[in-house]
Amino acid sequence: MLKIGDAITLETKGEKLEKLKCKLVERKDNKLFIDYPINLDTGRTAFLIIGTELVASFVTNDNVYRFQTEVTGRTKENIPMISLTYPGDHQLIRIQRRQFVRIDTNLDVAIHPIGNEFQAFTAVTSDISAGGTALLLPRTTNLKKDQEILIWFALPFHKDQMEYISVKGKIIRVIPADHELYVKAPIQFINIDEETRQILLQFCFNQQIQLRRKGLVEE
Numbered sequence: 001m002l003k004i005g006d007a008i009t010l011e012t013k014g015e016k017l018e019k020l021k022c023k024l025v026e027r028k029d030n031k032l033f034i035d036y037p038i039n040l041d042t043g044r045t046a047f048l049i050i051g052t053e054l055v056a057s058f059v060t061n062d063n064v065y066r067f068q069t070e071v072t073g074r075t076k077e078n079i080p081m082i083s084l085t086y087p088g089d090h091q092l093i094r095i096q097r098r099q100f101v102r103i104d105t106n107l108d109v110a111i112h113p114i115g116n117e118f119q120a121f122t123a124v125t126s127d128i129s130a131g132g133t134a135l136l137l138p139r140t141t142n143l144k145k146d147q148e149i150l151i152w153f154a155l156p157f158h159k160d161q162m163e164y165i166s167v168k169g170k171i172i173r174v175i176p177a178d179h180e181l182y183v184k185a186p187i188q189f190i191n192i193d194e195e196t197r198q199i200l201l202q203f204c205f206n207q208q209i210q211l212r213r214k215g216l217v218e219e
Contacts, residue, residue, distance in 0.1 A: 001065065001089045002027065002058060009198050010037055010069075011055040017157055019198070020046045025081055030088060031072065033081040040195060048082060050074075056084070057201075059194060064201060065092040100129035103207045109135070110152040111143075114168070118142060130200040132169070132188045139183050147171045151187070155203045163203070165196050 002008075002024055010020040020037035027033065037046045048054075052071040057064055073083045107125045121141075126134045133151070137143060148170050155163040169187040177184040 001060065001092065002032070002086070003060075006058050006060070007194070008032075008034060009057045009195075011057075011202065013053055013055065017161065017202075018046070019202070021195070022082075025079065026077075027086070030086045032069070032084040032086045033075070034084060036080055036082060054084070057198065063094050064197075065094055067092050100131040100201075101204050101208060102127050102129040103204045103211075105207060107153060107155070109133075109154075111135070111137075112150040112152065112166075114148050114150060126184065128200070129204055130189075130197050132172075132186065135185045135187060136177055136179075136182045137174075137185050139181055141174075141183065143171055143174065143185065145171055145173050148190070149187075155199065157203065157206065163199050165199055167192055167196060167200075 004024055004027065006024045008022050008024060010022060012018040012020075019040040021040055022034040022037035025033050025035050037048070038044065039046045048071045050071050050073060054069050054071070055066060056069045057066045059065075067087050069084045069086065071082060072085055075081050075083060104127045105125060107128065109123055109125060110120060111123050112120045121138075123138075124136045126136055128134075135151075143149065148168060150166055151169050152166045153164070155165065157163060167189050168191050170190050172186040172188055174183050174185050
């Protein structure tokens, strides 16, 4: 499943969530060898202690795969490498991009034009997934079906940690909302890079866990 050269995203566990990016350099049986990972927030090389538990994910054939892993050692051949455990292809958790989990949540967002066709304004989401969102827009908006916009999100993670991302989106349609002062616009994300997609996946995953803990969604 995993191929040499594939990009892997690593996520630390615990209260302080860190996202790391690396590449698969070598593979021997159920052991993976990666180059030294880079912290996506700081851009610096991350130091991983032997025994550190991580959640790894990678993309292939339009699917995202996740698995639990652990740092088992360090080695140096042509380049310095870190070894990780690999549970095997049968233990991977697959997330189909066409079936992203959609989470009901109200997030404040900023809507910007791709050109200068309108003045930037704020709106609220009614739901979000790694593939799109639904926006509650003022009824006075002039946005139309198939129009492309730029959406800025501030995604709350652990405690005071926020992730700020911008995503280009295409308006699928504009329909009446429950409140007479608003309209609802389902949005499809387009030309989204993998790093941003992973942030959205992790946010939705975290939100789903919190909802399950509160008993608001079924297992």
